[in-house]
Amino acid sequence: MFAHQLADGAEFRPLEPWRAAEFAKHADRVRPDIRDYIPWAWTVVDERTAGEYLQSYADKQAKDEAGIYGIWVDGVLQGGTVFRTFDAGTGVCEVGVWLAAEMRGRGLINRAVRHMIDWAFHERGMHRVEWVCDTRNTASAAVAKRLGMTCEGVHRQSFVLGGKRRDSQVWAVLATEWGEAAPEPRG
């Protein structure tokens, strides 16, 4: 399977259903770091539910409608990204991300998402990449901003997490803006 190097020792690859046990272990470890913002942190609780979650992505990927990828640092799964939605017909997709707390602040997510956006725009001819985050999630909004996305507004009380209704902020970058909007960061 393909692997894209993000940094020394850090690799970005597809996260496939056969990795269910590894994903379940990862979910247990990072749950406290991500459960305020990541819905699957509440539902992936063992190898069976991890397998079901990865399989749901594999099924959508087979229809070219989504994708899930992992970030391994020194061989350990530390986070990942998704094309939560991917609609080649309209040219619109949405990216999502998560990372173990101790791996943050190194630009790993920035590099992984750049790779996805480059692929979406340059190889797949997509038109618009979206990023949706809880309005309280300043770390996530900072990622979108560093990528050169524009904040387009807030969808009020648009999703439920942990039994609470949340507002979501919508960010996006258009194919015509990519490159100019997000020059490669140094480092």
Ligand SMILES: CC(C)(COP(=O)(O)OP(=O)(O)OC[C@H]1O[C@@H](n2cnc3c(N)ncnc32)[C@H](O)[C@@H]1OP(=O)(O)O)[C@@H](O)C(=O)NCCC(=O)NCCS
């Ligand atoms: C959102 C999340 C993945 C961001 O992780 P991150 O490590 O801050 O993301 P980035 O890869 O963009 O890294 C940026 C940081 O690395 C630093 N950095 C170092 N080298 C860098 C480089 N080459 N490029 C970009 N940033 C770099 C930046 O200065 C920044 O640090 P700062 O936050 O101290 O300013 C993380 O906070 C997380 O997992 N949160 C919980 C889950 C979540 O909220 N997911 C999003 C749901 S919408």
